[in-house]
Amino acid sequence: MNFACNETDDILSETIARFAAEELRPRLREFEAAGSVSQDLHTRFEALGFVAVDLPEDLGGAGLGLTTRLQINRRLAEADAGAALALDRLGPAAYVIEAFGGRDLLKRYLDLLAKRPEMRVALVIDPDVISAPKSSVRGEAAWIASGCADVLVGLGRAGAWLLESGFVIEAVRGAALHAAGSSRVRYDGRPAHAWHDPSSVARALAKIRLYYAALIWGVVADAAGFSRRYALDRVAFGKPIAHHQALAFLIVDMHIVVERLGLLIEDAARRIDAGEDGAADAASAFIDAIEASRFVGPNAVQILGGHGFMRDYPVEKAMRDCRALGLLGGGLDAAQDDAGAGLASAKSQELAA
Amino acid sequence: MSGFSAALCCHVERAREWGQAEVRPAGLEADRNGAPLSADHPYFARFIAWRRAHPLPAEDDAMPEGHAVRMAVLNEENAYWDRGMGVAAPGPGLPTPLVVAMGTPEQRERFLAPFRTASTPRWAAFALTEPGGGSDTSAFRARAIRTDRGYLLNGSKCFIGNAARADWVLVQANLDPDKGRAGQRAFFVERGTPGMTGIKIENKMGLRAYESVSFILEHCEVPRENLLGGEQPARGSRSGAYGETMGALNTTRVGVAASAVGLARCAYDETLSFARRSGAISSARVRDRLADMRRKLRAAWLMTLRAAWKADRKIPNVVDASMAKVFAAETAHELATTGMDIIGLEAGAGECLVEKLFRDAKALNIVEGTGQIQRIIIARNLVGLPR
Numbered sequence: 001m002n003f004a005c006n007e008t009d010d011i012l013s014e015t016i017a018r019f020a021a022e023e024l025r026p027r028l029r030e031f032e033a034a035g036s037v038s039q040d041l042h043t044r045f046e047a048l049g050f051v052a053v054d055l056p057e058d059l060g061g062a063g064l065g066l067t068t069r070l071q072i073n074r075r076l077a078e079a080d081a082g083a084a085l086a087l088d089r090l091g092p093a094a095y096v097i098e099a100f101g102g103r104d105l106l107k108r109y110l111d112l113l114a115k116r117p118e119m120r121v122a123l124v125i126d127p128d129v130i131s132a133p134k135s136s137v138r139g140e141a142a143w144i145a146s147g148c149a150d151v152l153v154g155l156g157r158a159g160a161w162l163l164e165s166g167f168v169i170e171a172v173r174g175a176a177l178h179a180a181g182s183s184r185v186r187y188d189g190r191p192a193h194a195w196h197d198p199s200s201v202a203r204a205l206a207k208i209r210l211y212y213a214a215l216i217w218g219v220v221a222d223a224a225g226f227s228r229r230y231a232l233d234r235v236a237f238g239k240p241i242a243h244h245q246a247l248a249f250l251i252v253d254m255h256i257v258v259e260r261l262g263l264l265i266e267d268a269a270r271r272i273d274a275g276e277d278g279a280a281d282a283a284s285a286f287i288d289a290i291e292a293s294r295f296v297g298p299n300a301v302q303i304l305g306g307h308g309f310m311r312d313y314p315v316e317k318a319m320r321d322c323r324a325l326g327l328l329g330g331g332l333d334a335a336q337d338d339a340g341a342g343l344a345s346a347k348s349q350e351l352a353a
Numbered sequence: 354m355s356g357f358s359a360a361l362c363c364h365v366e367r368a369r370e371w372g373q374a375e376v377r378p379a380g381l382e383a384d385r386n387g388a389p390l391s392a393d394h395p396y397f398a399r400f401i402a403w404r405r406a407h408p409l410p411a412e413d414d415a416m417p418e419g420h421a422v423r424m425a426v427l428n429e430e431n432a433y434w435d436r437g438m439g440v441a442a443p444g445p446g447l448p449t450p451l452v453v454a455m456g457t458p459e460q461r462e463r464f465l466a467p468f469r470t471a472s473t474p475r476w477a478a479f480a481l482t483e484p485g486g487g488s489d490t491s492a493f494r495a496r497a498i499r500t501d502r503g504y505l506l507n508g509s510k511c512f513i514g515n516a517a518r519a520d521w522v523l524v525q526a527n528l529d530p531d532k533g534r535a536g537q538r539a540f541f542v543e544r545g546t547p548g549m550t551g552i553k554i555e556n557k558m559g560l561r562a563y564e565s566v567s568f569i570l571e572h573c574e575v576p577r578e579n580l581l582g583g584e585q586p587a588r589g590s591r592s593g594a595y596g597e598t599m600g601a602l603n604t605t606r607v608g609v610a611a612s613a614v615g616l617a618r619c620a621y622d623e624t625l626s627f628a629r630r631s632g633a634i635s636s637a638r639v640r641d642r643l644a645d646m647r648r649k650l651r652a653a654w655l656m657t658l659r660a661a662w663k664a665d666r667k668i669p670n671v672v673d674a675s676m677a678k679v680f681a682a683e684t685a686h687e688l689a690t691t692g693m694d695i696i697g698l699e700a701g702a703g704e705c706l707v708e709k710l711f712r713d714a715k716a717l718n719i720v721e722g723t724g725q726i727q728r729i730i731i732a733r734n735l736v737g738l739p740r
Contacts, residue, residue, distance in 0.1 A: 002662075003658075003659045003662050003663070228735060228736060231736065232736055232737070239739075240736070242732075242736035242737075242738070243736065243737075243738055243739055245729075245732075245738075248728070248729075248732035248735075248736055248738050249725075249728045249732065251732065251735060251736055252728045252731045252732050252735060253728075255676075255731070255735060256676050256679070256680055256731075259656065259676060260652040260656065260680065263652055263655040263656060263659065264648065264651065264652050264655070267651070267655055280644075281651075283644075284644065284647065284648040284651070287644075287645070287648060288648055288652070336637075336640075336641045336644060337637070339641075339644035339647075339648065340637070340640030340641055340643060340644035341640075343625065343628075343634060343640050343643050343644065343647075344629065344634045344635075344640075
């Protein structure tokens, strides 16, 4: 049992937090209006070496594990979750490619991404995939948090596929996470790769859920912190509104929720990094993230009152972003199915550290 | 249990065996009777023998966990079997950290040493709460007046654990009311001291396995050497004053959080067993609720462990401990409540363990700083909430 951060993680976390605060946060609304982040920002981000930080070194990664990756997601999302998604051109599709196609296939796409700076890989969760498609896959996702895609990866209940063609991306207005772009994707094509392997689905989905949960963690942590600072500045009835007990307690409860979420995410990630089966824990952490987003997002707006409703402040964006993030990764219901799937046979709760 | 040393896991396993064989049945017996087991109940003699055979672990190479983590792990396991019996366990109990931190060497020897060698059950108690003030310690009215021979105590105390069977009760009373709360000191009142009257064992909703006692101090005189910390504390040592008493009590918060986690785990396990036995587990709605219980249980445990882990490293943990205490206590009650929903009518029949836990758990969000007091403590740190 260890709650300490190692020195490498501390340095990384500090570096990424500085990048996020200096490069992302001041341009929040600019990215949102553009529906993307600039290419030069991509270049600067990738130069920091944070892309594929959790992947093995022979694949060009840093071999630091999922726990570190999630810290990076959290720090980026504290500034702008949409930009965090935009900057990760392979995104959580990496976990599907790795789980099903292995390291060689993952390396192939990492090499392609390195050669083609504008290339994007998008992920759709397609529950209809229950076996390896024999010929073509067909369907649509009403929304993906990406403005474009050169490769489309689909993950279903029992298998996965990868399309290099045979899909159409159509821009949609999007409800949130605008910096990443918003599209509807329709696909009808013959996969370059198709797999059937339920255990790989569980492995990939666990990481995907934690990937999004960590983004939500960042958004709610920032929303809780921002609204706390606002409540200390804003005076009503002769004292900071934070000193009215109703709001003081609300702020406390928001921070408890954020702490709880962080502990569950890191706990699940540590298990996965240790080679344990973290599927149920990852699903639980994702559910907790959605619960946190429902509580912290709207209450951050509430603390700012009318100002919170206005786009002059970032909390309205936080409320929308964290809600939308919870729709990704297969959504809440599927996570609940997986969190409860082992209950019929699992041992009683073991409070292992 | 992984992640802990083999030596600690071994102690937990022993506590589990003892809990299953002795603590759970004793707790249920007390709950059914609506009263604690009598002080001469054979359970307590067996407890003394068991404790002798399995003394609390000391920190050494075989058990690298710090004191706070060890106690959190063991408190969790003990409360899993019965929180009330844990409080009822013979020993100096709650006042121990106060006497250790603030007592004079003579007081530590006189009041704590007998417990180390006792072959029969003995108890001690700490009396802070009064009928007119629980959380608001400035409302406490108990007074101490210096006399030629010692101190004269007057006032009322309530909800004091084990006080009717205690060898001594450490009583908080104000020696210098002009200083407000800062004038409060603690006094050892030994059993049989004239003036300690009106002893009443409360009839409680839950946690019936230990006695919660109210009593009156009426011209109750104690000798000077019974003032915790002495009349003139040694230079640099703690004086036993109010702030230090509260500081020492803060360390118990993590222990209460761990107990709440143990109680919550019991509610989860019992509900899961019922759901499997009855076939309710086939319902997705029931599985969702159980998964939700499991998630919150895990989060409460991680919060508690982190607070203990920081305490062992002398990392400030006031916020962590309060967060753990409030979240674990509320989780325990929520899990027992949800468990009753899943179990249904059987939970209303009066013989259901989860229903007992539902009653027991409520106290954990009240004792040693209510959930609201914990939030005030956190808010002082987060937003500088004025006192």
